[in-house]
Amino acid sequence: MDREIQNGAYDDRVMTEEQIETLRKQIAIYVVISEQLLLLYNSLSSSPLISSGMNAIESGFFDPMVASSSAHGMSSRHRWTPTSMQLQILENIYKEGSGTPNPRRIREITTELSEHGQISEKNVYNWFQNRRARSKRKQPQTTTTKMAGQADDAAVAVTTEERRSCGDSGGFESYDHILFPTPDLGIEHLLSGKKFMDS
Amino acid sequence: MDREIQNGAYDDRVMTEEQIETLRKQIAIYVVISEQLLLLYNSLSSSPLISSGMNAIESGFFDPMVASSSAHGMSSRHRWTPTSMQLQILENIYKEGSGTPNPRRIREITTELSEHGQISEKNVYNWFQNRRARSKRKQPQTTTTKMAGQADDAAVAVTTEERRSCGDSGGFESYDHILFPTPDLGIEHLLSGKKFMDS
DNA sequence: ACGATATGAATGAATG
DNA sequence: CATTCATTCATATCGT
Incomplete structure (x- = not known):
C-alpha cells in the first residue's frame, strides 16, 4: 500500500x-x-x-x-445512556435503514431495545436525529483555504478524510469510558488473576 | 443552499x-x-x-x-490545547459580542487561528460551547479572587503553552490512515450467536 | 504519588 | 433537519 x-x-x-x-x-x-x-x-x-x-x-x-x-x-x-447492547442495535439499524425511521419503526425499535434496558421512543428518536446530524460532519478538511503566507509550521497536515463510519466494525464506539486500566492492560493480569501486580 | x-x-x-x-x-x-x-x-x-x-x-x-x-x-x-495566542484571540472574539458563533464565523476563526498552531473547527466550536456554558454556570462571582476578565486567560495560556509544548501544533499528526483490521474482529460474533432483531 | 480543579470533548435532549 | 444547550466524561495541571 x-x-x-x-x-x-x-x-x-x-x-x-x-x-x-x-x-x-x-x-x-x-x-x-x-x-x-x-x-x-x-x-x-x-x-x-x-x-x-x-x-x-x-x-x-x-x-x-x-x-x-x-x-x-x-x-x-437524568439523561438516558444507551447500553452497549442498545447502541449496537441502534448502530446496526442506522446502517441499514436509510436513517429515516418512521414513527412506526421507532416504536418497533423501542420495543426491541427495551429488552436491553430502560428506554423510550423519545430516546430512540433523538438518537437517530443526533446520529444523522452528527455524521453530517465529515471533515473534508482543507484548512488550506487561505493560509496566507506564513511559513512556520508546514508540518501540519490534517489528513482528514474517511467519514465517520466508525459505527461499523461493531458499533462499539461508545466504549470510550470503558476502563482501559493501565496502559499495560496486558493479559497477564487477566491470566494470573490480580496478583501480577504484586511483583 | x-x-x-x-x-x-x-x-x-x-x-x-x-x-x-x-x-x-x-x-x-x-x-x-x-x-x-x-x-x-x-x-x-x-x-x-x-x-x-x-x-x-x-x-x-x-x-x-x-x-x-x-x-x-x-x-x-491528545486533546487540543490552545496556545496563548489562540486563546487570546478566542477570548477576544468571545468578548466582542459575537457571542453567536455562527458556523460561518467558526470557520473564519479557525482559519485565523490555524496560523498560530494546529486547530480545527471542531476545536473552536467546542471552545465556544464550553466558554458559554461555563460562564453561565459560573456565576458565583463575588469571589474577587481572580475571576472576571482580569488576567485569567493570559495567565493560564502562557503557563500551559510553553510547558506543554510537547505534542502541540508542531508535530502532531502526519500519519496517514492506518490499515484497519478486519471489522469482523468485533465482538458481535462473540456476543451473539443469534440476531438482535427478532422482529 | 494522590486528589482537586480546569477544560477539551462527546452526546442526549431541546428548540427553530 | 439544523443548531444550540446542558450534562457528563476524560485528561492535563497544580496543590498538598
Whole structure:
C-alpha cells in the first residue's frame, strides 16, 4: 500500500504500523481468549451463557458503562445512556435503514431495545436525529483555504478524510469510558488473576 | 443552499486517531469480557484455567507495545490545547459580542487561528460551547479572587503553552490512515450467536 | 504519588 | 433537519 507523505515526515507518526499491528494482535488474542473462556464456562455450567444470547452481558454483568453509573448510585439518571447492547442495535439499524425511521419503526425499535434496558421512543428518536446530524460532519478538511503566507509550521497536515463510519466494525464506539486500566492492560493480569501486580 | 460542501465539519478528527481509538476500545472490551468470563469460570471450577487456552498468550505470542505506548511518548490521543495566542484571540472574539458563533464565523476563526498552531473547527466550536456554558454556570462571582476578565486567560495560556509544548501544533499528526483490521474482529460474533432483531 | 480543579470533548435532549 | 444547550466524561495541571 502506498501512503503519501504529506508533511514530509513519514516517520513521525505517533503510532507506527508495528505498534498498530500489535494492537491488532492483541485484539485477535482477546477474541480467542473470550471464545475459549466462553466455551470453558459453558462446558461446565448448566447456566446458559451464550446460548441465550449472552444474557450475562445484558444483565449488567459486564457492561462497564452501566456498572460505572450504578456504582455512583445511579440516582441521577437524568439523561438516558444507551447500553452497549442498545447502541449496537441502534448502530446496526442506522446502517441499514436509510436513517429515516418512521414513527412506526421507532416504536418497533423501542420495543426491541427495551429488552436491553430502560428506554423510550423519545430516546430512540433523538438518537437517530443526533446520529444523522452528527455524521453530517465529515471533515473534508482543507484548512488550506487561505493560509496566507506564513511559513512556520508546514508540518501540519490534517489528513482528514474517511467519514465517520466508525459505527461499523461493531458499533462499539461508545466504549470510550470503558476502563482501559493501565496502559499495560496486558493479559497477564487477566491470566494470573490480580496478583501480577504484586511483583 | 450551501450544504457543507467540503469545509465545515466540526468533526474533523484525524482518522488515524479515530481508528486507533477504535482499536483500543475493542481491546478494552475484550479485556472486560475476558475478565468476566474468567471470573465466571473460576467461580465454578478450581481447575487451572490459565494453562488451558491461554498458553498462547503467555508463550510470547502476545507482545504488547503497550508498555511503551502511553508512557509519555504519547500516542495520538491528545486533546487540543490552545496556545496563548489562540486563546487570546478566542477570548477576544468571545468578548466582542459575537457571542453567536455562527458556523460561518467558526470557520473564519479557525482559519485565523490555524496560523498560530494546529486547530480545527471542531476545536473552536467546542471552545465556544464550553466558554458559554461555563460562564453561565459560573456565576458565583463575588469571589474577587481572580475571576472576571482580569488576567485569567493570559495567565493560564502562557503557563500551559510553553510547558506543554510537547505534542502541540508542531508535530502532531502526519500519519496517514492506518490499515484497519478486519471489522469482523468485533465482538458481535462473540456476543451473539443469534440476531438482535427478532422482529 | 494522590486528589482537586480546569477544560477539551462527546452526546442526549431541546428548540427553530 | 439544523443548531444550540446542558450534562457528563476524560485528561492535563497544580496543590498538598
